[in-house]
Amino acid sequence: MNYQAFLIKYSEIGVKGKNRYVFEDALVRQIKFALAKVEGDFKVEKQSGRVFVTVDGDYDFDEAVDALKHVFGISAICPTVVVDDTGFDDMAQAVVDYVDGEFEDKNFSFKVFGKRANKNYPMTSMEVAAAVGERLLAAFPEMRVDVHHPDKMINVEVREKISIYSTEIPGPHGMPVGTAGKAMLLLSGGIDSPVAGYMISKRGVNLSATYFHAPPYTSEQAKQKVVDLAALVAKYSGPIDLHIVNFTDIQMYIYQTCAHEELTIIMRRYMMRLAEHFAKEDGCIGLVTGESIGQVASQTMQSLNCTNAVCSLPVYRPLIAFDKQDIVDISEKIDTYETSILPYEDCCTIFVAKHPVTKPKLEVIEKHEHLLDEKIDQLMQEAIDSVEVIHVK
Numbered sequence: 001m002n003y004q005a006f007l008i009k010y011s012e013i014g015v016k017g018k019n020r021y022v023f024e025d026a027l028v029r030q031i032k033f034a035l036a037k038v039e040g041d042f043k044v045e046k047q048s049g050r051v052f053v054t055v056d057g058d059y060d061f062d063e064a065v066d067a068l069k070h071v072f073g074i075s076a077i078c079p080t081v082v083v084d085d086t087g088f089d090d091m092a093q094a095v096v097d098y099v100d101g102e103f104e105d106k107n108f109s110f111k112v113f114g115k116r117a118n119k120n121y122p123m124t125s126m127e128v129a130a131a132v133g134e135r136l137l138a139a140f141p142e143m144r145v146d147v148h149h150p151d152k153m154i155n156v157e158v159r160e161k162i163s164i165y166s167t168e169i170p171g172p173h174g175m176p177v178g179t180a181g182k183a184m185l186l187l188s189g190g191i192d193s194p195v196a197g198y199m200i201s202k203r204g205v206n207l208s209a210t211y212f213h214a215p216p217y218t219s220e221q222a223k224q225k226v227v228d229l230a231a232l233v234a235k236y237s238g239p240i241d242l243h244i245v246n247f248t249d250i251q252m253y254i255y256q257t258c259a260h261e262e263l264t265i266i267m268r269r270y271m272m273r274l275a276e277h278f279a280k281e282d283g284c285i286g287l288v289t290g291e292s293i294g295q296v297a298s299q300t301m302q303s304l305n306c307t308n309a310v311c312s313l314p315v316y317r318p319l320i321a322f323d324k325q326d327i328v329d330i331s332e333k334i335d336t337y338e339t340s341i342l343p344y345e346d347c348c349t350i351f352v353a354k355h356p357v358t359k360p361k362l363e364v365i366e367k368h369e370h371l372l373d374e375k376i377d378q379l380m381q382e383a384i385d386s387v388e389v390i391h392v393k
């Protein structure tokens with residue numbers, strides 16, 4: 001079957017009242033961006049409350065659908081046949097041809113849904129539906145009409161041209177990226193943080209990211225893994241400026257100076273501080289982590305209270321109440337799982353205490369952190385000055 005168009009359905013953005021055009025324009029922009037990577041002459045436009053993708057000439061159907069499946073805000077992708085309006089007979093024949101090509105097995109119930117947006121058309125919507133339905137029954141006796149619970153809805157929309165579609169390929173839902181501001185994702189090589197980035201981006205948020213590495217204790221492969229994960233998230237979120245921060249000296253200094261059971265908490269407080277620095281530099285208005293209550297010692301409510309206390313920006317933790325398996329399921333769905341489980345070390349796992357505190361008290365941690373005073377600001381500045389930023393598309 002050769003589709004020259006896709007009708008794009010969107011859900012939540014339909015209810016945005018006066019701001020609706022902002023969301024629609026963002027959706028059009030994101031669709032154009034996604035399809036720019038697919039070979040073919042695609043046009044994307046708004047048409048009376050719909051978004052249409054049309055394509056001239058050859059293109060790879062599967063690639064185009066895959067690109068559209070990564071655009072937040074799309075609820076369904078409908079491959080559509082478009083024909084010129086050359087009279088009812090031709091239109092009815094086009095619908096018969098469409099049904100023949102689209103459904104090998106014709107043993108299903110159906111309803112034709114006619115929509116006459118062009119009011120000059122000589123038949124009403126109901127008349128179009130009834131007459132096309134009759135033609136379908138004549139062409140395919142196995143088909144039967146069920147106007148209440150049809151297996152398939154055959155849509156025939158009359159505008160300047162006539163659009164015919166039935167199949168709806170589910171989109172990723174959510175809101176178009178670019179409608180909600182920007183956030184800084186703390187991206188590690190683990191399973192959780194890429195999923196957290198995906199989820200926040202699904203609400204329309206643009207992302208930047210920060211990764212802390214500790215060469216030579218963490219390898220070049222570990223860093224590459226994070227770049228690869230950023231690229232997988234960017235398929236949904238759009239380009240990500242990934243900040244790679246050398247955390248070795250800070251980590252070593254904390255290790256030498258502080259009690260080992262408090263190492264992880266104090267280290268995480270410095271991660272948050274640095275991420276917030278780059279967030280503000282990048283115009284982000286929130287931080288994002290992959291934390292979930294109780295998953296590890298550094299993610300108890302008490303620990304989160306301690307790490308949270310150093311940030312002035314809100315910290316979004318979309319996985320906060322998720323079980324690990326739920327997170328794994330999403331990571332498989334968005335294709336980050338296989339990369340996340342590659343066995344490269346993370347800087348957090350290098351200097352871990354055998355018995356980290358699980359219920360740290362904020363006042364105590366703040367007091368102990370003063371031991372770092374003399375040198376830590378200088379090390380932070382060095383980490384900031386030596387940041388490497390990779391533009392991940």
Ligand code: ATP
Pocket residue numbers: 185186187188189190191192193194210211212213288289290291295296298299346347348
């Ligand atoms: P993940 O699977 O995302 O690595 P995790 O279960 O390993 O999470 P932690 O190591 O405690 O949990 O990290 C909690 C969160 O802190 C991560 O989800 C991530 O947002 C951030 N984080 C941890 N390590 C790093 C790192 N090396 N660079 C950037 N962010 C990090």
Ligand code: MG
Pocket residue numbers: 188189190346348
């Ligand atoms: Mg981790």
